Amino acid sequence: MPVYLTDHNTGSKISVDTRQMISRAEQLLTLCQASDQNLSILLVDDEEMTTMNSRYRGKNVPTNVLSFPFLDGADASLSALPVKELGDIIISIDTAQREAVAYRQTLSTRITWLLTHGLLHLMGYDHERSAEDATLMEEKEAELLSCIHPVRSKHMTHLAINVDHIATIRQARGTDEPDPITAAALCELAGAAGIVVHLREDRRHIQDRDVRLLRQTVKTKLNLEMGAAKEIIEIALDVKPDMVTLVPEKRQELTTEGGLNVTGQKKKLAGVIEQMGNAGIPVSLFIDPDLKQIRAAQDIGATFVEIHTGKYCDATSEGEREQEFQLIAAAAGDAFQRGLHVNAGHGLDYRTTSRIAALEAIEELSIGHAVIARAAYIGLERAVREMFAIIQAASLG
Numbered sequence: 001m002p003v004y005l006t007d008h009n010t011g012s013k014i015s016v017d018t019r020q021m022i023s024r025a026e027q028l029l030t031l032c033q034a035s036d037q038n039l040s041i042l043l044v045d046d047e048e049m050t051t052m053n054s055r056y057r058g059k060n061v062p063t064n065v066l067s068f069p070f071l072d073g074a075d076a077s078l079s080a081l082p083v084k085e086l087g088d089i090i091i092s093i094d095t096a097q098r099e100a101v102a103y104r105q106t107l108s109t110r111i112t113w114l115l116t117h118g119l120l121h122l123m124g125y126d127h128e129r130s131a132e133d134a135t136l137m138e139e140k141e142a143e144l145l146s147c148i149h150p151v152r153s154k155h156m157t158h159l160a161i162n163v164d165h166i167a168t169i170r171q172a173r174g175t176d177e178p179d180p181i182t183a184a185a186l187c188e189l190a191g192a193a194g195i196v197v198h199l200r201e202d203r204r205h206i207q208d209r210d211v212r213l214l215r216q217t218v219k220t221k222l223n224l225e226m227g228a229a230k231e232i233i234e235i236a237l238d239v240k241p242d243m244v245t246l247v248p249e250k251r252q253e254l255t256t257e258g259g260l261n262v263t264g265q266k267k268k269l270a271g272v273i274e275q276m277g278n279a280g281i282p283v284s285l286f287i288d289p290d291l292k293q294i295r296a297a298q299d300i301g302a303t304f305v306e307i308h309t310g311k312y313c314d315a316t317s318e319g320e321r322e323q324e325f326q327l328i329a330a331a332a333g334d335a336f337q338r339g340l341h342v343n344a345g346h347g348l349d350y351r352t353t354s355r356i357a358a359l360e361a362i363e364e365l366s367i368g369h370a371v372i373a374r375a376a377y378i379g380l381e382r383a384v385r386e387m388f389a390i391i392q393a394a395s396l397g
């Protein structure tokens with residue numbers, strides 16, 4: 001499946017990793033079962049793109065990508081040629097760079113999207129034909145992009161420990177032990193890269209005092225999980241954690257049940273993101289592995305999404321677990337390609353964590369109950385170290 005790449009953009013200050021582009025194009029051809037076809041890619045600047053756009057589409061402006069299927073309008077005898085040509089994709093690096101900045105993506109992520117988009121046009125997809133065709137093409141794009149390896153420089157997936165349940169034990173007696181502040185320090189000593197606490201409106205475990213003290217003592221990163229309630233927002237703005245994770249919160253639930261419905265409350269959540277942004281606090285949205293929610297999170301300016309792993313962990317059959325895993329993998333890949341930072345968590349334990357930690361798009365896992373439960377038997381430091389080792393093996397392996 002030769003991919004021919006011609007770079008007319010060599011004089012530009014914008015550098016493009018052409019080897020990576022060719023490898024991406026080859027992966028895409030394989031995923032589209034078109035690996036027996038030749039593909040040509042041409043990289044141009046805006047000036048050359050404008051010339052082409054004007055000549056072939058009558059539009060005297062630059063565009064991001066143009067696709068020319070080889071057999072489009074060609075003599076039928078050409079399809080009998082022994083070499084199969086798919087066609088040409090032309091990408092303007094200037095436009096790709098502008099779009100990458102606008103969408104807060106890396107240039108490489110943007111170019112991969114343009115390549116995928118261009119390739120689908122060559123294969124007959126056309127978002128301009130109808131709304132249904134547009135959805136079809138968008139879904140196919142998301143599916144392909146989720147299968148392409150993210151390009152983050154290889155780092156270990158981080159472990160953030162949720163210490164809510166240390167506070168749950170303390171609150172059961174109404175005393176001051178065990179203290180989540182001490183627990184957080186032990187978790188950090190054992191390798192945790194972050195501490196998570198959920199300040200619930202009913203204050204069933206973490207108290208205001210805990211959040212304020214943790215702000216002073218946490219040496220890694222303090223992630224405040226919270227509902228989008230006015231009182232809690234004010235506390236967050238005052239305490240200034242390193243980030244906040246917005247979750248849906250119901251008084252009757254035992255633990256956070258589902259992901260946020262971002263699509264249904266974009267305005268409200270965008271308002272909270274803006275308030276936090278003004279205070280320099282990045283926001284993560286806790287969402288189900290659902291592409292619509294990811295798009296909505298990106299639209300309203302979230303910095304992170306945390307993908308809910310609960311259904312994967314609670315699956316009662318291998319088939320169901322596999323299905324949930326694939327949803328998480330696709331969602332994480334899609335969010336990453338859109339330039340979002342991707343965390344995951346909920347229900348992860350010593351058996352279910354490894355596979356999730358191996359997903360390259362995921363930066364951090366937020367784990368609480370399993371580690372605190374194991375700590376009751378073997379001690380907190382050991383329980384954290386064991387989870388840390390699982391994540392290290394999976395993400396570096």
Ligand code: PXP
Pocket residue numbers: 162164198225245247255256286306344345346347348366367368369370
């Ligand atoms: N992430 C979020 C958003 C959560 O609400 C919770 C539970 O507090 C977790 C992660 C951790 O879940 P678990 O305690 O099941 O590990």
